[in-house]
Amino acid sequence: MILDGKKLQEKKLLILRExxxxxxxxxTLCVIQVGNDSASCVYVNQxxxxxxxxxxxxxxxKLDEDITTSELLSIIEQENNDDEVSGIIVQxxxxxxxxxxxxxxxxKYYKDVDGLSDINVGRLVHNKKCLVSCTPRGILELLEExxxxxxxxxxxxxxxxxxxxxxxxxxxxxxxxxxxxxHSKTKNLADITxxxxxxxxxxxxxxxxxxxxxxxxxxxxxxxxxxxxxxxYGDVDFDSVKQKASYITxxxxxxxxxxxxxxxxxxxxxxxxxxxxxx
Amino acid sequence: MILDGKKLQEKKLLILRExxxxxxxxxTLCVIQVGNDSASCVYVNQxxxxxxxxxxxxxxxKLDEDITTSELLSIIEQENNDDEVSGIIVQxxxxxxxxxxxxxxxxKYYKDVDGLSDINVGRLVHNKKCLVSCTPRGILELLEExxxxxxxxxxxxxxxxxxxxxxxxxxxxxxxxxxxxxHSKTKNLADITxxxxxxxxxxxxxxxxxxxxxxxxxxxxxxxxxxxxxxxYGDVDFDSVKQKASYITxxxxxxxxxxxxxxxxxxxxxxxxxxxxxx
Numbered sequence: 001m002i003l004d005g006k007k008l009q010e011k012k013l014l015i016l017r018e019x020x021x022x023x024x025x026x027x028t029l030c031v032i033q034v035g036n037d038s039a040s041c042v043y044v045n046q047x048x049x050x051x052x053x054x055x056x057x058x059x060x061x062k063l064d065e066d067i068t069t070s071e072l073l074s075i076i077e078q079e080n081n082d083d084e085v086s087g088i089i090v091q092x093x094x095x096x097x098x099x100x101x102x103x104x105x106x107x108k109y110y111k112d113v114d115g116l117s118d119i120n121v122g123r124l125v126h127n128k129k130c131l132v133s134c135t136p137r138g139i140l141e142l143l144e145e146x147x148x149x150x151x152x153x154x155x156x157x158x159x160x161x162x163x164x165x166x167x168x169x170x171x172x173x174x175x176x177x178x179x180x181x182x183h184s185k186t187k188n189l190a191d192i193t194x195x196x197x198x199x200x201x202x203x204x205x206x207x208x209x210x211x212x213x214x215x216x217x218x219x220x221x222x223x224x225x226x227x228x229x230x231x232x233y234g235d236v237d238f239d240s241v242k243q244k245a246s247y248i249t250x251x252x253x254x255x256x257x258x259x260x261x262x263x264x265x266x267x268x269x270x271x272x273x274x275x276x277x278x279x
Numbered sequence: 280m281i282l283d284g285k286k287l288q289e290k291k292l293l294i295l296r297e298x299x300x301x302x303x304x305x306x307t308l309c310v311i312q313v314g315n316d317s318a319s320c321v322y323v324n325q326x327x328x329x330x331x332x333x334x335x336x337x338x339x340x341k342l343d344e345d346i347t348t349s350e351l352l353s354i355i356e357q358e359n360n361d362d363e364v365s366g367i368i369v370q371x372x373x374x375x376x377x378x379x380x381x382x383x384x385x386x387k388y389y390k391d392v393d394g395l396s397d398i399n400v401g402r403l404v405h406n407k408k409c410l411v412s413c414t415p416r417g418i419l420e421l422l423e424e425x426x427x428x429x430x431x432x433x434x435x436x437x438x439x440x441x442x443x444x445x446x447x448x449x450x451x452x453x454x455x456x457x458x459x460x461x462h463s464k465t466k467n468l469a470d471i472t473x474x475x476x477x478x479x480x481x482x483x484x485x486x487x488x489x490x491x492x493x494x495x496x497x498x499x500x501x502x503x504x505x506x507x508x509x510x511x512y513g514d515v516d517f518d519s520v521k522q523k524a525s526y527i528t529x530x531x532x533x534x535x536x537x538x539x540x541x542x543x544x545x546x547x548x549x550x551x552x553x554x555x556x557x558x
Binding site: 101117118119120121122123125126128151152154160162166169170173176178179180181182183185186187192195 | 380396397398399400401402404405407430431433439441445448449452455457458459460461462464465466471474
């Protein structure tokens with residue numbers, strides 16, 4: 001059975017638009033882009049489209065490639081202090097001369113809709129209200145939509161990135177799943193992946209997981225987006241694995257579409273979180 | 280083979296004393312205790328003894344049980360701002376009317392020698408310089424002392440506390456171990472514990488793990504300290520498990536003695552970290 005991210009995206013966008021309509025004020029999403037990375041331009045456009053559809057203001061700050069870290073930090077400081085701005089995203093990757101970690105941590109945690117700052121990650125580990133990285137959130141929404149319970153499951157995550165693997169592990173643990181994190185240094189990977197009730201793969205390698213590596217009726221979530229000759233491939237060999245899995249996400253149309261919706265939901269969360277923070 | 284925490288404690292205390300002797304200034308550990316909890320008094324004394332032995336100043340602030348959260352926060356603020364103080368510990372547990380999370384997060388992260396603040400935990404996840412909870416640090420030191428490599432191991436942790444299980448999982452992942460976290464909601468626990476190359480148990484239940492739950496030659500770390508009729512018992516049934524394990528920690532004399540040494544090492548780390556933080 002297919003876990004259809006595209007369909008859920010459409011449904012969740014409509015629900016979000018309803019919620020946003022009822023707010024007293026129009027929320028603003030601020031996106032800061034440095035330079036002209038072509039993939040970044042695509043992602044910024046996706047966010048703008050989402051914002052327009054849902055009914056957010058979209059404040060786009062485009063900066064020269066050669067901006068310094070301290071100039072960028074002071075721009076973030078302005079947006080931190082602007083009560084009209086509910087959420088801030090600095091589009092990654094940044095040019096190498098900029099300290100990306102310093103930039104990410106400059107954003108006030110209750111405006112950090114990418115959920116990548118140290119303090120949001122610490123709050124996530126401690127299971128407090130926080131903003132969580134959008135792809136892991138999207139994966140949880142997708143599982144929930146198909147009524148897949150987590151508390152009785154052994155979830156195996158392949159990949160330990162700050163963007164996906166690590167926050168996902170914390171989220172799942174908070175939902176009472178039993179969680180294993182594997183990565184490039186894991187020995188006998190197939191022995192571990194074949195134990196998974198739910199296998200989540202985020203390694204960025206085309207067809208890294210095949211049917212021999214999963215157990216019968218496993219639920220398989222593919223976070224990979226690998227481009228080859230203008231076609232997209234997942235980290236999972238969909239055609240072989242789908243014969244054995246009970247549920248599987250396609251690529252494209254699985255996890256990907258969920259990510260941009262979750263930015264919208266995070267903006268709403270950020271607005272509500274702000275009202276609870278006493279500064 | 281026994282992983283001897285008592286012996287390593289003595290060795291590491293001497294090494295730390297040497298390091299501290301070479302510093303230009305005498306470092307101060309500030310311990311704040313609220314009320315008269317008898318276990319807390321024991322732990323405070325252990326810290327004082329360690330500090331005296333190593334050559335730290337021990338600044339002990341004893342407060343009335345009925346102090347308010349905001350009064351306690353302003354005392355922490357003073358110690359945050361006191362350049363003579365390198366590390367601050369607020370002895371837990373606090374009385375119920377005090378917001379322990381707020382208190383823990385009030386301590387500047389570079390003085391938070393217990394490593395429990397959100398920001399330290401987030402920095403740990405992101406594998407940045409930070410102060411890490413002492414028991415997990417002690418466990419890693421113990422494994423390192425016996426030349427046990429982590430990068431080729433599957434480590435299973437039973438217990439997901441903020442003090443032990445969660446920071447331990449992050450530390451181990453940063454050391455390239457493959458990590459599984461189990462807990463009270465895990466189904467078929469023995470199926471998972473018996474996969475572990477290294478099994479670490481921190482659940483607080485006497486003899487929770489027996490020999491049937493581990494694989495041959497596993498390395499078993501017992502974090503439990505359970506008191507019964509004035510005797511201490513671990514979470515692991517030592518007598519049966521030692522027949523099957525390749526290495527095992529005794530209780531007492533295993534992980535416990537390491538924890539207090541690590542407070543000392545964390546104070547030294549805190550002092551060095553302070554000099555790198557630009558505020």
